[in-house]
Amino acid sequence: MSSSYRIAVIGGTGPQGKGLGYRFARHGHTVVLGSRSAEKAEPVAQEVTERLAGLEGAGQVTGASNADAVAAADVVLLAVPWDGHDELVATLDLAGKTVISCVNPLAFDKRGAHGRVIDEGEGSAAEHAQSLAPEATVVGAFHNVSAVHLWGEHDYLDEDVLVVGDVVEAKQVAQDLAVAVTSRRGVDAGKLRLARVLEPLTAVLISVNRKYKVNSGIRLSGLEDVER
Template identity: 75%
Template sequence: MSTYRIAVIGGTGPQGRGLGYRFARHGHTVVLGSRAAEKAVPVAEEVAARLAGVEGAGEVTGAANADACAAADVVLLAVPYDGHDELVATLPLAGKVVVSCVNPLAFDKQGPHGRIIDDGAGSAAESAQRIAPDATVVGAFHHVSAVTLWGDREVIDDEDVLVCGDSADAKAVAIELARSVTGRDGIDAGALRLARQLEPLTAVLISINKRYKVHSGIRISGLSGHA
């Protein structure tokens, strides 16, 4: 398995912290990014302490967002959608694989629902690609619960990571990174525009979680050889 230097933008939030923990647990070097380094450092120390004694674990540090990106091979966007475009525009992303797990959601009296991006012809991942045209953006890790990511299971082997993108090479990176979470390759779910369906699907899982008091995930059946 390849090892990467991964910048997690939004690394102090539950999703970013959980994914950073999973990546570092499986040997990747992780830099948790935040708007201010002094916010990222204690969260990185918390993750590093959790990894104490884990053989082969990667280093975890904290930095300001732009500094976290600077030396990274892969940049994971794990930030709220509000302010997403403005933040992405400030990051040095050229030449990097950018993995977006951003879920543009809204909540009202009826519960969670997906926000409509660009009149239905866009998604957070596509917005990131438009803003950072010299990066290669894929969508992945939208549907894994932050609670499950931070849990004690070695791998979350009853779920799949769905990966969408327009570059086969960039998708291959995210598909491989999925092994750090589920213990097996992610699933190539098609073109980047399918993020328009994958991102709001998270609202369905949140609704299920609330009704059944669980941390639900997605598993794809019928794929031969995908154990």
């Protein structure tokens, strides 16, 4: 691992946030699970800590309020529902932070999951976060990894993490963190506006999962011999 980060997971008590926090800590990063109250975050942090017991090199996991989690971190992961997203992000002091959004604005009806249309097709959750926190650097990543697999027993997920953003250095942080999940650096997939594609793509995976009773992911071919 090239760098060790102190990561605040906002939405750390939910399945995706808890699972990613576990994976990051499993590979030596320090993780603070954030919630609206420390009292809600602390027992989840204890659950993750117990899961890591006896694992050599694991990082510390604690729970805190969202504000305290952000203050103690250099990287902030947003793993919160789209409903209420803007109101929550607006309350966070994200200036100077690298912010990774894995928020998927989805909706469900009788035909299944589908992506919500954000800003008439010209926006995404990640772009909203960037507009709400202009002094932060926002990238999109980890949208399409299964929470079930993140909390599973296997060492790594056999898939790729696609990373989008407008600042190369910030994308490299997310690419580094992907190693903790897949054993491979994340894939630089382009500019932040492409979060408009990655976020609703999760609805496709949900449809596949429902059809075949699996927890599917994304793996790109043709990258085996290139440096990421």
